[in-house]
Structures are given as structure tokens and as C-alpha cells.
Amino acid sequence: MFSSIRTKFALTYFSVIAVVLILMNTYFLTASRDVIFSSKQAFIQSQASIITASLEDLFDVLTVDDVARVMDVLDVTGVSHIVIIDTSGDVIYGSDDNYMQSDFPDGLIARAMEGFDLFAGKFAGGSFSSSALAPVMSRGAAIGAVYVHEEDREQGTILMDMQTTLWNISVIVAGFSVAMVVIIIWSVMRRITGIFKAIKTVREGEYNYRVNVRGSDELALLGDEFNSLTDRLRETDEIRRSFVANASHELKTPLASIRLLSDSILQNEGIERETVQEFVSDIGIEAERLTRTTEKLMTLTRLDGNISDDKTRIDMKEAVNDTLRMLRPLAASLGLEIDSILSDGCFVLATGDSVHQVIFNLVENAIKYNKPNGKLTVKLVIEGDEVVLTVDDTGIGVPDADMPHIFDRFYRVDKARSRGAGGSGLGLSIVQDTVRELGGKVEAARLKGGGMRFQVRFALLAP
Numbered sequence: 254m255f256s257s258i259r260t261k262f263a264l265t266y267f268s269v270i271a272v273v274l275i276l277m278n279t280y281f282l283t284a285s286r287d288v289i290f291s292s293k294q295a296f297i298q299s300q301a302s303i304i305t306a307s308l309e310d311l312f313d314v315l316t317v318d319d320v321a322r323v324m325d326v327l328d329v330t331g332v333s334h335i336v337i338i339d340t341s342g343d344v345i346y347g348s349d350d351n352y353m354q355s356d357f358p359d360g361l362i363a364r365a366m367e368g369f370d371l372f373a374g375k376f377a378g379g380s381f382s383s384s385a386l387a388p389v390m391s392r393g394a395a396i397g398a399v400y401v402h403e404e405d406r407e408q409g410t411i412l413m414d415m416q417t418t419l420w421n422i423s424v425i426v427a428g429f430s431v432a433m434v435v436i437i438i439w440s441v442m443r444r445i446t447g448i449f450k451a452i453k454t455v456r457e458g459e460y461n462y463r464v465n466v467r468g469s470d471e472l473a474l475l476g477d478e479f480n481s482l483t484d485r486l487r488e489t490d491e492i493r494r495s496f497v498a499n500a501s502h503e504l505k506t507p508l509a510s511i512r513l514l515s516d517s518i519l520q521n522e523g524i525e526r527e528t529v530q531e532f533v534s535d536i537g538i539e540a541e542r543l544t545r546t547t548e549k550l551m552t553l554t555r556l557d558g559n560i561s562d563d564k565t566r567i568d569m570k571e572a573v574n575d576t577l578r579m580l581r582p583l584a585a586s587l588g589l590e591i592d593s594i595l596s597d598g599c600f601v602l603a604t605g606d607s608v609h610q611v612i613f614n615l616v617e618n619a620i621k622y623n624k625p626n627g628k629l630t631v632k633l634v635i636e637g638d639e640v641v642l643t644v645d646d647t648g649i650g651v652p653d654a655d656m657p658h659i660f661d662r663f664y665r666v667d668k669a670r671s672r673g674a675g676g677s678g679l680g681l682s683i684v685q686d687t688v689r690e691l692g693g694k695v696e697a698a699r700l701k702g703g704g705m706r707f708q709v710r711f712a713l714l715a716p
């Protein structure tokens with residue numbers, strides 16, 4: 254795959270460079286040559302017409318003497334050879350003796366005799382040679398033809414020099430471009446290979462691996478994004494590991510108690526009926542704890558899967574009253590007083606179950622972690638566009654050091670007390686996950702006189 258990307262890059266770059274260089278070496282030279290030819294044509298044909306104009310309509314037939322006389326007085330400059338022929342193709346004038354015109358085959362001479370102006374140009378051997386053939390007319394008929402030829406080595410040399418210079422520049426540009434392309438591709442591929450290696454390493458479970466892509470371009474950003482992704486993966490993996498470890502520990506403890514209690518009954522032959530009853534009742538308590546813990550685990554799993562989507566309009570006052578009705582007997586059994594100050598019109602968008610989970614866990618905690626003859630206050634008010642639920646208690650509170658952790662899964666400040674009260678360390682994390690799921694927020698604070706305040710905020714739903 255990599256080699257193919259590299260090949261594609263290289264081929265694309267090299268083709269672009271090749272096209273540019275070829276165009277530079279061919280188009281430019283051809284265009285310059287054409288420009289020179291057209292200026293040559295204009296010049297040489299004008300010279301030819303000076304001669305034909307001087308011979309036209311003076312004679313019926315061209316003779317060597319007549320033509321020589323006219324040519325003596327004519328001033329035609331800038332051409333290499335002038336040849337004049339009569340209608341039968343014989344040379345009757347030559348600017349230099351040995352010159353034999355050869356650019357125009359006989360067929361073309363015949364064409365000139367028909368009255369056409371002809372031009373031929375070529376660039377060969379570093380020289381421009383241009384020839385013009387023009388008819389000499391007399392009373393509507395051609396009586397001969399003028400052949401003018403020019404050989405321009407100077408411009409040819411300039412063009413050849415330009416060609417050599419362009420070629421040298423092309424070789425340098427091509428060499429430089431190839432070197433640049435190789436360097437760029439090599440550096441890009443090296444960085445991509447780095448990221449590729451990091452992906453492989455992380456895939457194998459090495460979540461601490463970091464890819465270090467230098468620079469500030471897209472590849473560097475890709476590297477940064479990859480590192481953040483790896484961080485997320487590591488966090489998720491850690492959460493999953495500790496969750497599994499905690500959950501199995503949580504389930505193992507009651508199971509171990511049940512095992513111990515049942516073994517004790519089985520192994521003690523003369524065990525008293527009263528003791529058996531006590532042990533079996535303990536087994537029942539442990540089984541209940543197991544049930545509660547698994548139920549809470551199920552709730553958390555449901556929250557992870559964002560299941561609560563049939564949200565409706567919930568009257569919080571009604572929900573609090575329903576929950577308090579369920580928990581009053583527990584509070585009464587511990588000699589606790591419950592105060593509730595609940596405003597009307599506190600509507601939120603939620604599900605009945607989720608709101609119940611939140612209120613139940615907070616009030617149950619305020620009861621469980623209270624002091625004998627203590628008090629708890631449940632307040633429900635509207636603040637701006639929020640519904641605020643506050644649960645205050647006069648209980649044992651949470652030490653400062655534990656405050657940041659109380660919403661963690663399975664976290665318990667006083668393990669013995671929590672277990673004694675039937676806790677699993679999952680209540681507050683259920684509250685937090687539920688509140689988040691409903692788009693609200695929850696905060697915990699220590700109260701001055703001891704005890705805790707839990708405050709939940711939900712968006713108010715207009716009545």
C-alpha cells in the first residue's frame with residue numbers, strides 16, 4: 254500500500270515536471286522560429302517585389318542585358334542571392350555566378366509563372382534559409398520569375414544558443430525537482446510510517462504509546478488526534494478493568510458469605526435449630542444484597558446504552574412526594590424527621606423511572622448516613638430556567654479527601670457503614686449518570702454544621 258502511494262506521488266510529480274520541461278523546450282522554440290520565419294517572409298517578399306516592380310511592364314521578353322541594366326541601378330540589400338529566370342527556366346541574371354537555386358523544384362517555378370508568389374523557409378544546420386519566388390508580369394502574363402534567397406546564420410546561432418541554454422536549465426530544474434520530490438516523499442512516508450506503526454502498537458494494547466509527528470501540518474494534526482484517541486482508549490480500558498474488578502469483588506463478597514454460612518450449617522451436625530434459622534436469615538440478607546447490586550449494575554448498563562429515550566413531561570413535586578412516601582417508614586424507623594418544601598410548576602423533560610432513581614438514591618443516602626434523631630430537608634424550587642432539587646441532611650458528612658470520589662462507581666467512604674446500610678457504592682454514580690443523561694448536573698457540598706447537601710439542576714420545561 255505504502256509503496257503504491259509513493260509510486261503514485263512520484264509518477265504524478267515526474268509527469269508534471271516532464272510535461273512542463275517538454276513544453277518549455279519545444280513550444281517556446283517552435284514559436285520563436287515561427288515568428289522569425291514570418292518576419293523573414295515579409296522582408297524577403299518585399300525585396301522580391303521591389304525587383305519585380307522594376308521589371309514589370311517594361312519589356313515583353315526578359316533579356317540578359319535589359320535585366321542587368323535594371324539590376325545595376327536597383328539597390329536591393331540584405332539578401333544573399335538574387336536569380337532571375339525567363340519563362341523557359343533559363344537563368345538570365347544571377348547575383349553571384351555559381352549560385353544555383355534549389356529550394357524551388359520545377360513544379361513551383363511553373364506555379365510562379367502562373368502568377369503566384371511563393372515562399373519557403375527552413376532552419377537547418379544552425380541557419381535560417383528563406384527563399385521567395387515571385388512572377389515578373391507584363392501585360393497580364395508572366396515573362397519570368399525572380400528568386401530571392403537569404404541565409405541568416407546570426408539569428409540561427411542566437412536560436413541555437415537559446416536552445417542550449419533552455420536545455421541546460423531544464424536539466425538543472427529536472428535534477429532539482431527530482432531531488433525535492435524524493436526528499437518530500439521520503440519525509441512524508443517516514444511520518445506516515447510512524448503513525449502506522451503507532452496504530453499497530455496501540456492495537457496490540459500498548460495504550461501508553463505516543464506518536465511524535467513533528468511540524469504543524471495535517472500529518473502533525475493527525476498524530477495529535479491519534480494521541481487523543483489513544484488517551485480515550487486508555488481511559489475507557491482502565492474504567493472497564495476497574496469496573497469489572499469492582500463488580501466481581503462486589504458479587505464475590507456476599508457469595509463468599511453465603512458459601513460460609515451454608516458450609517457451617519452442613520458441617521455442624523448437632524447445630525441448633527435457632528442457629529440454623531439465624532444463618533439462613535443471613536443467607537437471605539446476602540442474597541438480597543446480591544439482587545440489589547445486580548439491579549444497580551443493570552441500571553448503570555442501561556444508562557451506558559442511553560436507553561432512556563421515551564422522555565415525557567414530569568412533575569417533580571409529584572415525583573418527590575411519591576419517593577418520600579416510600580422512604581418515610583425507613584426514616585421513621587431511625588427516628589429521622591423529613592422536611593419538604595416543594596414548589597409547584599417544577600416540570601422537567603425526563604422519564605418517571607430516571608427521576609425516581611435520582612430522588613430515591615439521594616434521599617436514601619441522606620437517611621442511611623444520618624445521625625440518630627437527625628433531620629433531612631428536601632427542597633424543590635425554580636431558579637431562572639432551572640428546576641433545583643436540594644437534599645440536605647444532618648448526618649456524618651463526607652471527609653474532604655473523599656469528596657472528589659463519591660460519584661465514582663463502587664466508591665464508599667466507610668465501607669463497613671455502607672455495607673451495613675445495604676449500600677453498594679453505585680447509588681451516586683447512578684444519580685450522576687442519570688442526571689447527565691437528562692442534560693442536568695449534580696453537585697455535592699459539605700454543610701457547615703456537619704451533614705451533606707446534594708443539589709440537582711434540570712432544565713425547566715415551560716408549563
Ligand code: ADP
Nearest residue numbers: 618619622650665666671676677678679680681
Ligand atoms: P452507597 O451504596 O454506598 O450508599 P453511593 O454511591 O450512594 O453508595 O454513595 C457513595 C458513598 O458516598 C457512600 O458509601 C457514602 O460513604 C457517601 N455518601 C453518600 N451520600 C452521603 C450522605 N448524604 N452523607 C454522608 N455520606 C454520603
